[in-house]
Amino acid sequence: MEFKRYTEKTLEEALKSAARDKGVSVEELHYNVLEEKSGFLGVGRSVEIEAYCEKDVENFIVSYIQQYFDNSQLDGQVDIENDNGFYRITVNTSNNAILIGKAGKTLQAFNRLVKAAASAEFKKRVGLLIDVNGYKEDRYEKITKMAIRVAKDVRRTKIDATLDPMPADERKAIHNALANMEDITTQSTGEGATRRLQILYSPGKEVD
Incomplete structure (x- = not known):
């Protein structure tokens, strides 16, 4: 368990204790308050947190x-x-x-x-x-080259194309590769493992 628990009189003190222990600033902490005790007339007051950093x-x-x-x-x-x-x-x-x-x-x-x-x-x-x-980098190069060929066919025939299902990072790589291609847009469709990318003919699309 990467969370550690810290108990002090106040939340501010608990966060400072966690930051000091982890060698980071308070702003770099992520934390949850587990328990707060108000005590009686301030006596016995405490705050318990669990905290972690990046x-x-x-x-x-x-x-x-x-x-x-x-x-x-x-x-x-x-x-x-x-x-x-x-x-x-x-x-x-x-x-x-x-x-x-x-x-x-x-x-x-x-x-x-x-x-x-x-x-x-x-x-x-x-x-x-x-x-x-380095498999992913090789894979990105391969699928983006394929997608560019498909996109050129879409632009020539004016018929949209749908690629095979692929994970989000590969869809993103293709989206980025085609982002500045004239008359071509991309969008994801489907759910979960069947989610795939569509390459759409979009005449007049503005290119930066």
């Missing part, structure tokens, strides 16, 4: 992935980057085929697993993306 989230994610490797007897080095609250995780391993799986399905499932564990641990939605041995 570094705690990073440590949890790295530890969770590393424990998965250890339990599965897989080798792997985990690096993490905090991109304004979105965590980008890079894994280097000799077992990349096992972790990626066919068409990246195993990696997608692993990403969902780690995301769910971190979100449950910190009681909030934690956004993260795991890449294994």
Whole structure:
């Protein structure tokens, strides 16, 4: 559990205690008030909080992935980057085929697993993306080239196209790649694992 509990006479003192313990500013803390006691005439007054900082989230994610490797007897080095609250995780391993799986399905499932564990641990939605041995970057390059070809066909034929289902990060990569293409817009449709991207003929679309 990455949360730690702190009890002081006031919320301000409890937050200062947590910040001091974690080596961060009070503004960098996330916290929940667990219990407040008003006491009698101010005597016995206390506030108990649980608090964490961004570094705690990073440590949890790295530890969770590393424990998965250890339990599965897989080798792997985990690096993490905090991109304004979105965590980008890079894994280097000799077992990349096992972790990626066919068409990246195993990696997608692993990403969902780690995301769910971190979100449950910190009681909030934690956004993260795991890449294994540069697979995602190669994948983005491949699908954006494909999408550009499809978009050119859409523009030529004036007939919209719908791509196969893909995860949010891949849809975003295509959306960004086509954002400045004349007469072309993109939108996502569907739910969950069936969510996919549509490439739409949009004559007169303004391009920056």
